[in-house]
Amino acid sequence: MLEERTKRRVMRARFGELSREELRELRKAERRLFIDAHKQEAAQRARVAEQEKAAWRSRDFLPAAGEDGPTALRTSRSFVAPTHRADSGILGLAYPFLADPGLGTKGTMVGRNLLGGSAFVYGPFDLYKEGIISDPNIIISGKVGEGKSTLVKVLTSRGAAFMCRSYVPADVKGEWTGPCRAIGGSAFEIGPGMLARINPLANPIHRPPSISEQEWVITSRNRRAMLLESIAERLLNRELWAMERSALAYALEQVERREQEEPTLAEVVHELFNPQTNSDGKVPDGFSSLAEVATNSREVGHALARLTTGALSGVLDRRSDGVQFDPSDPMVSVDVSRLRGSELLDVVMTCTSSWMESALMDGTDSRRYMIYDEGWRVFARPPLLRRMQEHWKVARNWGISNVLVMHGFGDLQTAGDGGEASRAMAANLVNDSSTVISFRQSGKAVAAAQEMLDLTDTASSLLTRLRRGQSLWRIGQRMSLVQVTRTEREAALFDTDERMVSHGAA
Structure with a gap:
């Protein structure tokens, strides 16, 4: 009956049919409901808190003030780190990758x-x-x-x-020509059908005044001998034997004696296949006859001949042409991209590098x-x-x-x-x-x-x-x-x- 009366009051409140006394009683009933709900929630929170406290008390924790004596692990006092000052050099070592x-x-x-x-x-x-x-x-x-x-x-x-001058002795991808010419440098392109040719045994510059004639000759000969030995070992896929090394050095010496200005790879190969006596009509020291020289020269000659025939013919085996090396240029590059598919590209790169490096041994700073x-x-x-x-x-x-x-x-x-x-x-x-x-x-x-x-x-x-x-x-x-x-x-x-x-x- 009371519930039915309450429903009617609610309906009347919605349509404004309740008196002031009925509205007052309705508000009192709502407040009592709110207070009861709040008390129930507070009691529930109290029960949960008491359960948590009981759970904490049942475990073995350190006291709030820490243990006594040397085994103390913590203290109720706050920790304060002392101030430390140092210069940026010391801090940079202590804290790297920060600044x-x-x-x-x-x-x-x-x-x-x-x-x-x-x-x-x-x-x-x-x-x-x-x-x-x-x-x-x-x-x-x-x-x-x-x-x-x-x-x-x-x-x-x-x-x-x-x-700061720059030199690119072997531009394999052909990407340096634009930057080189943009800053006023020189770019040469070598390969089959190209007009430019590089002789790796030649010196691209004249003897600098700071180097004596004798020192220049010795330096040039050592560079040529080192280059020929390196590429011969690369082409033979083994180290040269002692007598092969001597035969190669003798062939280079003979060509230099005849072609004092610019010996070529083709001439060295020809000398290896056809060794001749020296200017005194004698065979080199360590060999008993020209036949023995020819025996130890033949395999090296066939290896170096790979640079004078086929796709590389006319690229590295003749006198330099169409390449004017100017050490004062801000940048110089040699484009070898036309030879990129060749199995001997690494040898070509070594030859062009040696040619360009010889121009930098001028003693300048x-x-x-x-x-x-x-x-x-x-x-x-x-x-x-x-x-x-x-x-x-x-x-x-x-x-x-x-x-x-x-x-x-x-x-x-x-x-x-x-x-x-x-x-x-x-x-x-x-x-x-x-x-x-x-x-x-x-x-x-x-x-x-x-x-x-x-x-x-x-x-x-x-x-x-x-x-x-x-x-x-x-x-x-x-x-x-x-x-x-x-x-x-x-x-x-x-x-x-x-x-x-x-x-x-x-």
């Missing part, structure tokens, strides 16, 4: 320092002069399309404004970059690897910064025949390079980089997460994270099939 101060303002602006936010400036010659690095050599590695070639072009083209792209081609052959190692060690004496570009540090571990000696030579290239730049790497290459560069876990983990144009630099004992940048004009010149498409860098 990189950079390398100063001497050198070429490469991009942005991602660890400090400032512009990143790098100059191997200035850093060597200040004692920050022990040599000017640079190794650049990374996956295809991550910006390796653009970094090298940025470094060399901008460096031309600071009197000029700041010069020597760019070796497609480094894996050289690593595959122990003779060529040995030659490059020797060139790395004399870089400081010649005022040259060798720049080697490769895909990953796994190339070094499989260098040459994959033996211990070849891997040691490849590792020495890294040890003789104070600057090692790593773009994004694949998983296996990261492990090789960490082992060879002695990277921390934090640094090595970055190599798989770098974006295009970002690179990790090891400069002496310092590490920097850099974003390479380029202008619109540079983007038009530097774009290749491996170009970068984001972050304003390539």
Whole structure:
């Protein structure tokens, strides 16, 4: 009955049919319901709290004030760390990868320092002069399309404004011709059907006044002998025997005696097949007859003849033509892209490199970059690897910064025949390079980089997460994270099939 009366009151309240007294009673009933519900919720919370307290009391916890004596593990007093002050150099060692101060303002602006936010400036010659690095050599590695070639072009083209000259002895992909000519340099193209020819046994420059005639002759002969031995061992796929080495040296000496200005590969091959007595009518020391000389010359001659016949005929075996080397040019490149499919491309690269390197042994203190792209081609052959190692060690004496570009540090571990000696030579290239730049790497290459560069876990983990144009630099004992940048004009010149498409860098 009461419930029915309440329903009627509710209905009347909706339509305004309740009196004031009935409305007052209805509000009192609603308040009582609210108070009862609140009391029930409070009682429920109290029961839950009591259960939680009972659960805590049933466990074995430390007292609020901690234990007494030397076994105390905590205290009710708050912990306050003492204030410590130090200069930025000490803090940089204590907290690395927080704020990189950079390398100063001497050198070429490469991009942005991602660890400090400032512009990143790098100059191997200035850093060597200040004692920050022990040599000017640079190794650049990374996956295809991550910006390796653009970094090298940025470094060399901008460096031309600071009197840093650059040389590309073997442009395998034909991508340096545009940047080279854009800054006023010279670019030559060699290959089948091309007018330009390079004689690797010739000296592209005249004898500098700072070098005596006798020293120039000895230096030129040593360079030619080292080149011929390297490419002969590469073509024979073995080391030369002692008598083969002597026969090759004798053939070169005979050709130099007849052709004092510019001996050629074709003439050396002809002399190997047809040895003659020397100017005194005698056979060389260590041989009993010309027949013995011919026996030890024949196989070497057939190996070198591969550079004078077939697709390479007329490319490297004749006198130089159409190539005027000017050491004062800001950049010089040799385009060998027409020979890219040849199995002897690594030999061609070695020949053009030797030809260009001979022009840099002039005793000057000029700041010069020597760019070796497609480094894996050289690593595959122990003779060529040995030659490059020797060139790395004399870089400081010649005022040259060798720049080697490769895909990953796994190339070094499989260098040459994959033996211990070849891997040691490849590792020495890294040890003789104070600057090692790593773009994004694949998983296996990261492990090789960490082992060879002695990277921390934090640094090595970055190599798989770098974006295009970002690179990790090891400069002496310092590490920097850099974003390479380029202008619109540079983007038009530097774009290749491996170009970068984001972050304003390539």
